[in-house]
Amino acid sequence: MSDWVIIASALAGFDHAATTHKVLGTRDYLAQPEMFRGARPNIINLSRSYSYQSRGYYASLLAAARGQRVIPSVETIIDLSARKLYENAIPELEDVLNKCVSATDDDPAPVRLRVFFGTSGDARFERFCRLLFDWFRAPVLEVTIKHGATWLSIPRIALQSTTKLDAPDRERFFEAMARYTARHWKDAKARAPARYSFATLVDTNEALPPSSIDSLKHWSRIAARMGVAVEPIGRKDLPRLATFDALFIRETTSISNHTYRFARRAQQEGMPVIDDPVSMIRCTNKVYLNELMAANGIPVPATVMLIGAEDFTRAADQLGFPMVLKVPDSSFSRGVKKVGSMAELKALAGAWLTDSEVLIAQAYMPTTFDWRIGVLGGKPLFAVQYLMAKKHWQIVKHDTGGKPLEGGFKSFSLAQVPPLVLDTGLRAARSIGDGLYGVDLKETDDGVFVIEVNDNPNMEHGVEDAAEKDEVWIRLTNWFIERITI
Structure with a gap:
């Protein structure tokens, strides 16, 4: 089998003669996870749409869950979904673009430049195209160029579907793909870490935050004894994020709001961050989690x-x-x-x-409680049983006509947790990454099953730390310190 697999939305309209690689429909790829079991092909996702929650989006998301390298990655798809997510790349790109060709050249830059696997076919822009591809690995990118009196600016960078290419561009695209797939896979170049920082992103108006302000104040007092100052910041503080040493996000995360932008910016600055953007992408999507757990032999319903x-x-x-x-x-x-x-x-x-x-x-697996195993840096941090809300099958009941109704809890020392529950929780978290996770599990007569892995688990003073006490917060602080001082 070829080392490369092309995913296309409609096989009927795809030019199969233009490539020697296997071509697979997006739906078939999504619906048949066993197709490449035991193999790790490189995936080129040429789906018609990459919009959030589309089949093209899921193709890239699940490729990562299946241990396959994919272009574009879901991180690239999200980065290019809004200018505010990629605006930090614009100054460097504009500088190189203007060094390639100026606004006053006799042969000016086009209004739109299409870039295929880091090349455009115009020798003047080769340096710019390589830099663009280093920032955003994608088969086709379209750069909008605005001509000023003396300066070329970039108002927009967008993923482009191959279905929108005319005949000459399609020919250039397949030539570029053939050259690219003839090489060994090369990961994006790591960027040098920036200055240290430390902040806690909070929303005082959130109904169900992962940590209350009082709990964060408790952590702040412990961190202060360790030589760390904790400062709360809000969604408007993104411009000053780089003045801190690390970022701890204590709002409910979503890749469609500012929490993802903060995480992505922190990562780009070289800062240790919880939750990191990759963990956010993986944990906020239950389709990805189910495939990832199955791929790692971790039991799920x-x-x-x-x-x-x-x-x-x-x-x-x-x-x-x-x-x-x-x-x-x-x-x-x-x-x-x-x-x-x-x-x-x-x-x-x-x-x-x-x-x-x-x-x-x-x-449906009815139980009277769910285990929550907190995991930090691949090691167990806390253990709690969350009880189901009264007369409800979940730990939180939302359709009450008022404030959500939550069940009670029972805290356990790590030594008290059944070994199979602890081991399953650790395996699930380690398959995601090295950050902070809360693994929800059901303990049944048929075994222990992972229900969910949360990227920003609750950490409340008197609940998650009730058994392990201040050690929970000390280890959290040390996680950041160790990565700041690397």
């Missing part, structure tokens, strides 16, 4: 991916009723519903599929 109405019967046959339906990108039990019949499944899934092109259905 029986799961069926729903891409359309044609999958409803398969889910009913494999899971039975009731089953649990989940929106991939949700938190705090939102976007997670139990359905008790085919009629309920069709109604709810039909409504949710208008916002997300992929849903997951899982076997």
Whole structure:
């Protein structure tokens, strides 16, 4: 089998004669995770759309879950979804662009420059195209160039679908792809770390924050004894982020809001950050988590991916009723519903599929509590049992007509946790990364199953630290210090 696999939305319209590589439909790639089991092909994702929650987006997301290298990566897709996410790259790119060709040249730069795998076909822009590709690994990028009196500026950089290319550009694209795939895979060049920093991103108005202000004040007192000053910052403080040494995000994370921008900026500055953007991308999406756990042999509830109405019967046959339906990108039990019949499944899934092109259905596993194993740097940090909300099957009940209703908790020392629960939680967290995670597990007669891995788990004084005490906060502080001083 070829080392490279091309993913395209519509096989019928793809020019198969233009490449020697295997070409696979986006839907087939999503629906058949076993196709490349035991192999690690390099994936070029040429889906028609890369928009958030589209099939093209999921193709890149799940390629990473399956241990396959993919271009564009989901990080690149998100970075290029809004100018505010890539604006830090603009000054360097504009500087090189103007060194390649000036606004007053007799042969001016085009208004739009298309870049195929780091090349444009115009020798003048080769240095610029290589730099652009170093920042944003993508098959096709379109750069909008604005001509000023003496300066060329870049108002927009966007991923481009190959379906929008004319005949000459398609020829250049396939030539560039052939050259690129003839090389060994080269990862993006690491950028030198910037100055140190330290901050805690909070929203005092958030209803269910991962840490209360009082808990963060408790941590601040412990950190102060260790020579660390903790300062709260808000969403408007992104411009001064680089004045700190590290970033701890204590808002509910989402890759579609400012928390991701803060994490990405911190990473670009070379700062240690919890939650890092890769962990945010991985943990906020339940489709990715399910595939990643399965790929690593970590038990999860029986799961069926729903891409359309044609999958409803398969889910009913494999899971039975009731089953649990989940929106991939949700938190705090939102976007997670139990359905008790085919009629309920069709109604709810039909409504949710208008916002997300992929849903997951899982076997219903009733328990009176969920284990939460906190993991930091690959080691256990705390253990808690979260009890189900009163007369409800989840730990948080949202549809109360008022404030969400939460169940109680029981804290455990790490030594008290059943070994299988602890080991499964650690394996799940380590498959994500090296940061801070909260692994939710169900302990049943059939075994221990991972329900979710949270990238910004609750850390409340008197709850998560009730058993291990200040050691929880000391280890958190040391995690940052160790990485600041590397």
